[in-house]
Amino acid sequence: MSRPLDGIRILDFTHVLAGPFATRILGDMGADVVKVNSIDRATGVNLATHPYFLQFNRNKRSLALDMAQEASRAISRKLCDEADIVINNFSVGVLKRWGIDFDTVAETNAGVIYAEMSGMGDTGPWSKFVTYAPTIHALSGLTHLTGVPGREDIGLGFSYNDHQAGLHAVVAILAALEARNRTGKGQRIDMSQFEVGVNFSGPSLLDWFANGNAARPTGNKLPYDHAAPHNCYKCADTIDDSIENERWIAIACMDENQWQAFKNVMGNPDWANSPQFNSAAERVNASDELDQAISAWTLDLEAAEVMEQCQRAGVPAGIVQNGVDLIEKDPQLAAYDFFQPMEGEHPEYGTMTGDRLPLYFSATPCDDYPRTRELGEDNAAVLTDWLQMSPEEYRVHDESGLLK
Amino acid sequence: MSNPEGALSGVRIIDLTDERGIYGAKLLADLGADVVRPEPPTGDPLRSRGPRLATAPEDQQSLWFAFFASSRRFFTLDLSTAEGNNQLQSLIERASIVLTCKDAFGVNEAKLDEALEKRPELIVIDVTSFGNEGPWANYVSSDLVDGALGGAAATTGDADTAPLKFFGELNYMTSGAYTAIAALSALHHTRSTGEGQRVGVPVQQCIASCLEHVLMFYSYNEQFASTDGPILPRRGSLHWSNAYQVMQAKGGSIMITPTPNIEAQLTWLIEEDAFEDLLDPKYMEPENVQLLIQRIMEVLTTWAGEQDVEALFLAAQERHSPYGWVLPIEKVAENPQLAFREWWQDYKIGAETIKGPGAPYHLSENPWQLQHHGHLDDNTDDILKEIGWTNARGNQS
Known part of the structure; x- marks a missing residue:
C-alpha cells in the first residue's frame, strides 16, 4: 500500500537529533531517505552502533561517503541532482565547502528543496555559534521559564527543541513541496533552531512587548489562567524515596464543572467546600492549601485508582508515566502497537524496538518501520537506483576507498 | 483570502x-x-x-x-x-x-x-x-x-x-x-x-x-553504565549524558557542557589555571569517560561560579563551545541575533x-x-x- 510521500527522494546530511528526527518522519511517510555519513567521522551519538543513532535513523538507507575526497564530493553532487530534498543541520558553510550549497545545486536542479537547520540561522552576529538543544533552551527562555518560582536551573527534561526543530523542518519542507507542485520551482529553507525555540513563548513575548510583564516560572500552575487544582500529587503506590520509584498523578480541573465532579470523587470532604475554594480564582490564590489537602487524599490511593475515578467523573487526570509505564504498562499505547519491533534483524542488536509515527492515515497508512541500517549498508543499491551506476563503476569506487 | x-x-x-x-x-x-x-x-x-x-x-x-x-x-x-x-x-x-x-x-x-x-x-x-x-x-x-x-x-x-x-x-x-x-x-x-x-x-x-532518551534508556539500558535501571529520574537540568547542566555564574545562570570537544575544554581550563586534578592519567583511560565527565562538570561548576555570565558565554562561543546563557524573557526580547x-x-x-x-x-x-x-x-x-x-x-x- 502506498504512503503519502512515496516517490520523494531525500538526500540527508543530518546528524545528532534535530535533523535525523525530521528525516525519520519523512522516511516513515514513504520518502526514500538516503542518509550520507563518513564512517571515519562518525563519533559519539553519530556512531551507527550508538543507541541514539539507532533510535532516530530507521526508515532510511545508508550511504557511506568519505567527504574528505574530491571524488566523493563529486558523487554527492550528482546525488543532489536526483534529490527532491537536500537537508542538513551542520553549522553554516559546511556544505558550501563540499561544493553542494543551494546556489550550486539549484543551477542543475531547479526543483530542489534545500533545507538548512542551523542553530542560529545563516546570518547575524550569532550565526557561527554552536548549539545543542540545551543551548537553545537556555538562550530562548525555555530553561528560565520551566521550573518552580525562584529557580532558573531546572528547564525541560530532554531535548524538546531538537524534536520540535525536526517537526518544524518537516512542516517547512512539505509547504515548499506544495509550492513546487504549484510552480515547479524549488527553494531554500533557512531554519534557525533558536527562532523555533523562541517562538514557543509567543504569548509571553507578546505580554512582555504589550504590557511589560516578564513571565516567570510557575511550576505546574497555569501562568495566566485560573485552573485549580492543576498539579501533580504523590500517591500511595510510591515504593520508596528514590525518584524513579515515586508514583504521581496529574490532576487538572479546567472549569467549575470539573471541580464539582472532583469534589464528588473525593467524597465531598468538608475542606473542599471551604469558601476559600469557591471559585477557580480563589482556589488559585489558596493553591498551597488546596494542593496539601489533595495530596493527603491521593497519598492513600494508588495513582491508577485516582485516574480511573477521576476520568469516570469527567475530570482530567493521568498517571505521570515514565519509560517503563509507557512501554510495558500503558494499555492505550499497547492498543495502538505504538511501540513495535522494527523490521529486519540488526547484525549487532537483533530485533530493535521503536515508537511508530503517531499519525494514522486512512488511505496511506504508515506501517513500515525497517530497522536502522549500518553505515554503508545500502551503498550499491543507492548508487544503482539514484545514479544508475554500473556494477563495474561501483566496484571501482568501492575499491578506491570512496564509499566509507 | x-x-x-x-x-x-x-x-x-x-x-x-x-x-x-x-x-x-x-x-x-x-x-x-x-x-x-x-x-x-x-x-x-x-x-x-x-x-x-x-x-x-x-x-x-x-x-x-x-x-x-x-x-x-x-x-x-x-x-x-x-x-x-x-x-x-x-x-x-x-x-x-x-x-x-x-x-x-x-x-x-x-x-x-x-x-x-x-x-x-x-x-x-x-x-x-x-x-x-x-x-x-x-x-x-x-x-x-x-x-x-x-x-x-x-x-x-x-x-x-x-x-x-x-x-x-x-x-x-x-x-x-x-x-x-x-x-x-x-x-x-x-x-x-x-x-x-x-x-x-x-x-x-x-x-x-518526542522524548529523546526515554525509550533509549529502556531499550539499551545496559549501555548506560551510570544508571541503575531503565528509568532516568528527573534531575533538574542535568542531561541524560551527564554532560550538560545549568550552573551559576556571576550575574546569572549558564548551561555549560564540555562537549563536543572535551580536549578543547580541558585546554581552556589549563589556560585559566582551573584544571584542578583533571590531568590525572586515570581520567584519560577510555573506560573512565564517565568519571572524566563527572569530574570535569564538578570543576566547571566551581570555575563558572567565578566568571561573569555574559563574558563566559561569549568566550565559550568564541571557542566553539556550545554554552548557553540562561536568559529571562525580557533578555530574549532584546537579543541581538533576532534583531x-x-x-x-x-x-x-x-x-x-x-x-x-x-x-x-x-x-x-x-x-x-x-x-x-x-x-x-x-x-x-x-x-x-x-x-x-x-x-x-x-x-x-
Whole structure:
C-alpha cells in the first residue's frame, strides 16, 4: 500500500537529533531517505552502533561517503541532482565547502528543496555559534521559564527543541513541496533552531512587548489562567524515596464543572467546600492549601485508582508515566502497537524496538518501520537506483576507498 | 483570502481545532493558506485565554489568541439553527482540508464522513487526546495531563520538586506541529493521486514520540553504565549524558557542557589555571569517560561560579563551545541575533500594533507572513459571498 510521500527522494546530511528526527518522519511517510555519513567521522551519538543513532535513523538507507575526497564530493553532487530534498543541520558553510550549497545545486536542479537547520540561522552576529538543544533552551527562555518560582536551573527534561526543530523542518519542507507542485520551482529553507525555540513563548513575548510583564516560572500552575487544582500529587503506590520509584498523578480541573465532579470523587470532604475554594480564582490564590489537602487524599490511593475515578467523573487526570509505564504498562499505547519491533534483524542488536509515527492515515497508512541500517549498508543499491551506476563503476569506487 | 505569495497560497482550510491542534492551524495559516475559523455566537472560548492586552480591558483582547489564531479569518456560526449548519456545510464543501479536534466547536455538526463520501479528495485531520480506539479513548485531558500520560512530565523537575509541566502550551505545540505535518503530507498525496483521506493525530502519542532518551534508556539500558535501571529520574537540568547542566555564574545562570570537544575544554581550563586534578592519567583511560565527565562538570561548576555570565558565554562561543546563557524573557526580547535578522513581527491586536514572534523558518521563494484579518466579524460578508450566500446573513443567494 502506498504512503503519502512515496516517490520523494531525500538526500540527508543530518546528524545528532534535530535533523535525523525530521528525516525519520519523512522516511516513515514513504520518502526514500538516503542518509550520507563518513564512517571515519562518525563519533559519539553519530556512531551507527550508538543507541541514539539507532533510535532516530530507521526508515532510511545508508550511504557511506568519505567527504574528505574530491571524488566523493563529486558523487554527492550528482546525488543532489536526483534529490527532491537536500537537508542538513551542520553549522553554516559546511556544505558550501563540499561544493553542494543551494546556489550550486539549484543551477542543475531547479526543483530542489534545500533545507538548512542551523542553530542560529545563516546570518547575524550569532550565526557561527554552536548549539545543542540545551543551548537553545537556555538562550530562548525555555530553561528560565520551566521550573518552580525562584529557580532558573531546572528547564525541560530532554531535548524538546531538537524534536520540535525536526517537526518544524518537516512542516517547512512539505509547504515548499506544495509550492513546487504549484510552480515547479524549488527553494531554500533557512531554519534557525533558536527562532523555533523562541517562538514557543509567543504569548509571553507578546505580554512582555504589550504590557511589560516578564513571565516567570510557575511550576505546574497555569501562568495566566485560573485552573485549580492543576498539579501533580504523590500517591500511595510510591515504593520508596528514590525518584524513579515515586508514583504521581496529574490532576487538572479546567472549569467549575470539573471541580464539582472532583469534589464528588473525593467524597465531598468538608475542606473542599471551604469558601476559600469557591471559585477557580480563589482556589488559585489558596493553591498551597488546596494542593496539601489533595495530596493527603491521593497519598492513600494508588495513582491508577485516582485516574480511573477521576476520568469516570469527567475530570482530567493521568498517571505521570515514565519509560517503563509507557512501554510495558500503558494499555492505550499497547492498543495502538505504538511501540513495535522494527523490521529486519540488526547484525549487532537483533530485533530493535521503536515508537511508530503517531499519525494514522486512512488511505496511506504508515506501517513500515525497517530497522536502522549500518553505515554503508545500502551503498550499491543507492548508487544503482539514484545514479544508475554500473556494477563495474561501483566496484571501482568501492575499491578506491570512496564509499566509507 | 490566502497570502498569494505564501507557500500554501490557494489551500483552503477550515479550522475546527481547540488547544490541541490550533498551533497546527497557525503554522498552515502563517504559510499562506486561507484558514477560516468558525466561532459560536458567544465567541471562541479560546479568546478568553491569558495573557490579555492590558490597555484593552473592555474587550479582553487575548494575546494568547492573537498568537495561536494568527492569520485566520473568523466567522460566526450559529449551529443551533439550520442556517448555521448549512453555512458550515458550505464552508466544508469548498475546503481542501478540515482540521478538527475531538468535541471542538462544529466538529460533531460537520458531517465529515458524508463530506468525504461526496468529495473523495477532501482531507480531514482528527486530533484526539488518546485516539478513537482503546480503553482511554474517552478520557478527558489537558496539556498537563497529556504531558503526564505522554511521558514528558516524568522527565522534568528536580529531586525536590514534583514532576513538572513545561511552561505554556508546549505539549500541545507538539501535537500542533504533527497536525500540520499530517495535513501537508496528505495534501501531497492528494496532489499526486487526487485521493483525500482522514488522518488521526493522538496527542499522547505525539508527546511520547518526542522524548529523546526515554525509550533509549529502556531499550539499551545496559549501555548506560551510570544508571541503575531503565528509568532516568528527573534531575533538574542535568542531561541524560551527564554532560550538560545549568550552573551559576556571576550575574546569572549558564548551561555549560564540555562537549563536543572535551580536549578543547580541558585546554581552556589549563589556560585559566582551573584544571584542578583533571590531568590525572586515570581520567584519560577510555573506560573512565564517565568519571572524566563527572569530574570535569564538578570543576566547571566551581570555575563558572567565578566568571561573569555574559563574558563566559561569549568566550565559550568564541571557542566553539556550545554554552548557553540562561536568559529571562525580557533578555530574549532584546537579543541581538533576532534583531539583526529582523525577526520580530507586528501583530495587530485590537487598535494596537504589538511586536511578537516571527517565522520559525524562512522560505526563499515564499516568505512567511502574518496576515491581519481584523476582528471577529470583519470577514463575515466576504466569506458568505464566497460560499454562495448573500452578504445579509440568512439569505442564500
